[in-house]
Amino acid sequence: MNAAIGYVLIALAILNLAGLLFLFRRFGAAPKAPKQQVSVPVTEVTQPSPAASSEPAIPSEALASMLRRLENRLGDIEDQVRRGPTVTMPNEPGGNTDRALALAQRLARQGASAKDIAETCGISLAEAELLHRLHAARG
Structure with missing residues (x-):
């Protein structure tokens, strides 16, 4: 993305x-040519060209x-x-961030289910089950 x-x-x-x-x-x-002074009779009115006035x-x-x-x-x-x-975004394939995995490990140690871990951390259910098996309290 x-x-x-x-x-x-x-x-x-x-x-x-x-x-x-x-x-x-x-x-x-x-290159701009130097302007030549042109004498314009007073009775003649000149209109500026539209191209010259619209171009900055x-x-x-x-x-x-x-x-x-x-x-x-x-x-x-x-x-x-x-x-x-x-x-990386957690919802992208392969985009699991270290924070999401650390949170998943902490939740697994606290006894959360794999489904809860997957929903909370935005990881797949298979990843959540693996983390649950690795980090769940042995008992």
């Missing part, structure tokens, strides 16, 4: 990186900084996924 979340995070980071790269190329690649100007340094941060974060996420899941 955690590996799947890691892969989703990697995919989202790659999409963000691709989007920022697109923005960087669109706004940062074309993003400095290329800011985009480069964002790309570096995303690249670092992506590397961190890849390292986490390579290391494997750090948390």
Whole structure:
């Protein structure tokens, strides 16, 4: 389950990186020509082009900084996924934690039935029976 979340995070980071790269190329690649002063007669009214007013100007340094941060974060996420899941869930197959087993041992020593141990600790009935046989009070 955690590996799947890691892969989703990697995919989202790659999409963000691709989007920022697109923005960087669109706004940062074309050098802006210096504006020439054009005299416009007073009677003429000019309308700003819709494309110019709807596009925000993003400095290329800011985009480069964002790309570096995303690249670092992506590397961190890849390292986490390579290391494997750090948390296991008791309901996952093979996901019995040390706490659940320690609790099961304690319950078995106190005389709880295998069924109660399995329900309380989230382990299979076969595991609970084994722990009950190993740790139940001899008597």
